[in-house]
Amino acid sequence: xxxxxxxxxxxxxxxxxxxxxxxxxxxxxxxxxxxxxxxxxxxxxxxxxxxxxxxxxxxxxxxxxxxxxxxxxxxxxxxxxxxxxxxxxxxxxxxxxxxxxxxxxxxxx
Ligand code: FES
Numbered sequence: 460x461x462x463x464x465x466x467x468x469x470x471x472x473x474x475x476x477x478x479x480x481x482x483x484x485x486x487x488x489x490x491x492x493x494x495x496x497x498x499x500x501x502x503x504x505x506x507x508x509x510x511x512x513x514x515x516x517x518x519x520x521x522x523x524x525x526x527x528x529x530x531x532x533x534x535x536x537x538x539x540x541x542x543x544x545x546x547x548x549x550x551x552x553x554x555x556x557x558x559x560x561x562x563x564x565x566x567x568x
Pocket of ligand 1: 503
């Protein structure tokens with residue numbers, strides 16, 4: 460794996476989200492706890508809503524456009540046959556790192 464440093468964990472509001480632009484496209488980071496962060500596609504598969512502007516609750520995010528709820532651990536929509544792509548990440552010395560190889564593979568698809 461090649462890890463890309465995206466930001467400091469404190470750059471993401473607690474129980475909030477932040478959109479990060481990378482060379483491979485935009486990624487939404489969701490901070491669900493003091494040291495718990497999830498990375499996923501920022502685009503809702505329903506009609507393209509910006510998930511980074513949604514409401515973060517528990518380990519889920521609610522899309523700001525039509526209230527579809529996505530589980531951030533799996534990417535699966537609650538009660539719907541839709542899914543967002545999630546990305547592996549790790550926290551190291553207060554920094555959020557994402558798996559760059561998988562991000563590149565996604566942008567090439
Ligand atoms: S665009 Fe996200 S629920 Fe419709």
